[in-house]
Amino acid sequence: MATIDLGKHGGGNGGLPGHDHHGADDLSRPYHERYHAAHHFEDREHEFDAVKMGVWLFLATEILLFSGMFCAYAIFRLMYPEAFVNGSHHLDWRWGLLNTVILLMSSYWVAAAVRHAQTNNQKWLQINVFLTFLAGLAFLIIKFVFEYAKKYKEGLLPGKFYSFGGDATAHEPLWWAIYWGATGIHASHVIVGMGLFVWVWLRSRRGHFGPGHYNAVEGVGLYWHIVDIVWIFLFPMLYLIH
Amino acid sequence: MSGSAHTAGHAAGYTPHGHGDHGHTIVPIITLRLVLASLLFFTVLTVFLSRGEAWLSNFLNFDIPQWVNVVIALSIATVKTAIVVLYFMQLKYDNPLNAMIFIFTLLTVAFFLGFTMIDLGNRQTIDRFKGVSISPGGTGLRGDGPITVRAQEFARLEGHHAHHHAAEHVERGGLTTAGFRTPVPEIGSSPQYARPVRGLTLPGLAPAPTSDVSGGHSANGH
Known part of the structure; x- marks a missing residue:
């Protein structure tokens, strides 16, 4: 399997310019080749490892955040299984399936985008980052237009806003609190991810990313994969209860 | 959408040094x-x-x-x-x-x-001692209203109950003047079991034990 080594490209001398064997400060070379690691890193390799570990630590907190919601789900589903079954029947699993496929595709695109950065395939790097952004947009449109709007009209809302008159079992408001809480926090992560992809896309158009420097693509991609993983669990837990 | 054709060349171009530790x-x-x-x-x-x-x-x-x-x-x-x-x-x-x-x-x-x-x-094991079970509801929309109201109502009923069945409680090894919603098993009384009944009852919710209820002794864990 092919590998690349960022080690001695740019940096390597505490970030001081002009001492690199590869002409790192020749302005005719693209940004990602001229890129110097920040001065507190030994070299790009050192910076890459630190950045990636930082992202993983952040993802650990994200996992803990979502596990709180999964815990609430487990408690209330064990206490009131009928309410969850009946509440889930208000959801259309086909929208959930479509959104799952969209997020899985976007995860592939962003994984491929990292690869395109590593192999200096600038055109497909930009296309893949943009496709990922579009997938996030499609996910949100489906979520808001075809799901949230309908629930809102029917009064299937969390907490004191709940005004639906036709529930089959008591405690269905609890199900809707879990549904809105879990999907709402997930959707807000999708919105944040889309903003990050706009940033990555704009930078990729300026040639900022390449084999020697692709920290942002990698980091935002990892975040996006976690958002995808949360949905991988939410989909069967919310839509496929019978 | 791959552009995988020329990857090997590019990848090779960026591995000239090979630190010896790890590549990407x-x-x-x-x-x-x-x-x-x-x-x-x-x-x-x-x-x-x-x-x-x-x-x-x-x-x-x-x-x-x-x-x-x-x-x-x-x-x-x-x-x-x-x-x-x-x-x-x-x-x-x-x-x-x-x-x-x-x-x-x-x-x-x-x-x-x-x-x-x-x-x-x-x-269930602690609900017995708390005197108030977890009841259906909690949304404030259905059931018997907010949990505080139900707790007060429950305490009132329990006090009433205990008053009339105090003898029975003592016979069964009942542990409190407020009594239990569920029958208490024949385990006898002990400080561990008796203490939380009072400790976990909010002030003002349960009526003070009256002098003619002999169960009051067991609440202190005799």
Whole structure:
């Protein structure tokens, strides 16, 4: 399997310019080749490892955040299984399936985008980052237009806003609190991810990313994969209860 | 959408030094595509199994226990997650330190969920002493109203109950003047059992024990 080594490209001398064997400060070379690691890193390799570990630590907190919601789900589903079954029947699993496929595709695109950065395939790097952004947009449109709007009209809302008159079992408001809480926090992560992809896309158009420097693509991609993983669990837990 | 044709050349161009420690793996495009295909396959599989289960139940009156469905659905989701983490997130090729961060996070989540489930499964044992059971409701929209109102009502009824059945409580080894909603097993009284009855009753909710109720002695754990 092919590998690349960022080690001695740019940096390597505490970030001081002009001492690199590869002409790192020749302005005719693209940004990602001229890129110097920040001065507190030994070299790009050192910076890459630190950045990636930082992202993983952040993802650990994200996992803990979502596990709180999964815990609430487990408690209330064990206490009131009928309410969850009946509440889930208000959801259309086909929208959930479509959104799952969209997020899985976007995860592939962003994984491929990292690869395109590593192999200096600038055109497909930009296309893949943009496709990922579009997938996030499609996910949100489906979520808001075809799901949230309908629930809102029917009064299937969390907490004191709940005004639906036709529930089959008591405690269905609890199900809707879990549904809105879990999907709402997930959707807000999708919105944040889309903003990050706009940033990555704009930078990729300026040639900022390449084999020697692709920290942002990698980091935002990892975040996006976690958002995808949360949905991988939410989909069967919310839509496929019978 | 790959541009995989010229990757080898570029990749080779960026490995001239070879520190000796680790390089950055470029995952082959075929691997990424196989991962996507398997993720889509498992998605279709979980929907298919769920729909099949609903069909069996609706048309053949054959009900698979719900826990079986939950275990199957969560197992498939776990497999999908493992694939995403190993290949898309590249933990398989990455610095092992990142994998350790991930695994320790999972352990933390396991403790978190595990202890919560232990608590949920053992609520009955403390509800006896708290005197007020967890009742249906909690939304404030249905049931008997907010939990504070129900607690007051419950305390009032219990006080009434205890007043009329005090002798019975003593006979059964009853532990409190307020009495219990559920019959108390024949375990006798002890300081451990007696103490929380008062300690956990909010002031003002339970009526003060009257002098003619002999159960008051047992509440102090004789």
